[in-house]
Amino acid sequence: MPPRSNTRKRVLSGMRPTGKPHLGNFVGALDNWVRMQDQYECFFFIADWHALTSDYADTAQIKANSIEVLLDFLAAGLDPERCTMFIQSHVPQHAELNLLFSMITPLGWLERVPTYKEQRENITGKDLGTYGFLGYPVLQAADILIYKGDFVPVGEDQVPHVELTREIARRFNMFYNLKGRPVFPEPQPLLTPAAKLPGTDGRKMSKSYGNTILLTDPEPVVRQKLKTMVTDPARIRRSDPGNPDVCPVGDLHKIFSDPATMAKVNEGCRSAGIGCIECKGWAADALVNILNPMQARRKKYEDNPRLAWDILEEGSARASKVADTTLREVRAAMGMSLEYEAPGKLSASEK
Numbered sequence: 001m002p003p004r005s006n007t008r009k010r011v012l013s014g015m016r017p018t019g020k021p022h023l024g025n026f027v028g029a030l031d032n033w034v035r036m037q038d039q040y041e042c043f044f045f046i047a048d049w050h051a052l053t054s055d056y057a058d059t060a061q062i063k064a065n066s067i068e069v070l071l072d073f074l075a076a077g078l079d080p081e082r083c084t085m086f087i088q089s090h091v092p093q094h095a096e097l098n099l100l101f102s103m104i105t106p107l108g109w110l111e112r113v114p115t116y117k118e119q120r121e122n123i124t125g126k127d128l129g130t131y132g133f134l135g136y137p138v139l140q141a142a143d144i145l146i147y148k149g150d151f152v153p154v155g156e157d158q159v160p161h162v163e164l165t166r167e168i169a170r171r172f173n174m175f176y177n178l179k180g181r182p183v184f185p186e187p188q189p190l191l192t193p194a195a196k197l198p199g200t201d202g203r204k205m206s207k208s209y210g211n212t213i214l215l216t217d218p219e220p221v222v223r224q225k226l227k228t229m230v231t232d233p234a235r236i237r238r239s240d241p242g243n244p245d246v247c248p249v250g251d252l253h254k255i256f257s258d259p260a261t262m263a264k265v266n267e268g269c270r271s272a273g274i275g276c277i278e279c280k281g282w283a284a285d286a287l288v289n290i291l292n293p294m295q296a297r298r299k300k301y302e303d304n305p306r307l308a309w310d311i312l313e314e315g316s317a318r319a320s321k322v323a324d325t326t327l328r329e330v331r332a333a334m335g336m337s338l339e340y341e342a343p344g345k346l347s348a349s350e351k
């Protein structure tokens, strides 16, 4: 169990268990989280309730997917001695705070969240006209504020969500306080480097496009996926020069290859000195170098999933304690504490 820190700032982040994590999740989240473990007091969670906001109709895989995500947390290098890992639905205090926040959050704030409109238009085949989907930024605010998170690591597109969390915190503090002291801090977004990670078809790597390289893909699968990956369309023949800056394989090299390989790619591609097959082989080497140690770490838990489950339970219990402390303050500030109060003293006496 990580020691409670009074000096380190607190960081909060989660991942939805909607399938097996892929390289995009690694580059966009896990890799950064691993680096944050020693710098911040970190809470990382599996956001299974958030998965329900879009995948509510079929929950058969949600628990299995949650375990997969946990195994990849551990595989990537998250360490239960240095951070707290937990599962959202095992800390039901998130739901109580979500309910209280939903009372004070104006509908207009939710309707103007950019990803709300965007996802309703782009995700077809699912009815997202639900109360839960509209309200997921409120649940997100509860997830963050129940731990009084100082920072939330996000990509550029998620910044409006953190801003909404800050607005909800401000609105709560405006209505309720503890003898003049605000209950919630206003968390800041911690912008994660936005590396462009293309999938095998050249579009952004995403489960919904079916273009992912999974963190659990064995080496032959990685090599096969790379072989079929799209390249710079200008290289029709082997003798045509190309440009790694417009090639998805070039983007992979920029993220994963060492400078010497990158130099060979730049020179060889632009002069048609190398073929795409050779270049993809180098990219596959770089990916395998990243994935092999992760898969080796994962094996220990795959062989004994109970070990992983115990980590999750211990983390959830620790998260619960912190969440309880915050909820006690919230109830007191709202004049709704659970303690007995004599009649006549019932006017938010703990304020």
Ligand code: SF4
Residues within 6 Å of the ligand: 231, 232, 235, 242, 243, 244, 247, 248, 249, 250, 265, 268, 269, 270, 274, 275, 276, 277, 279, 280
């Ligand atoms: S040589 Fe490499 S970078 Fe150039 S087009 Fe082929 S795969 Fe892309």
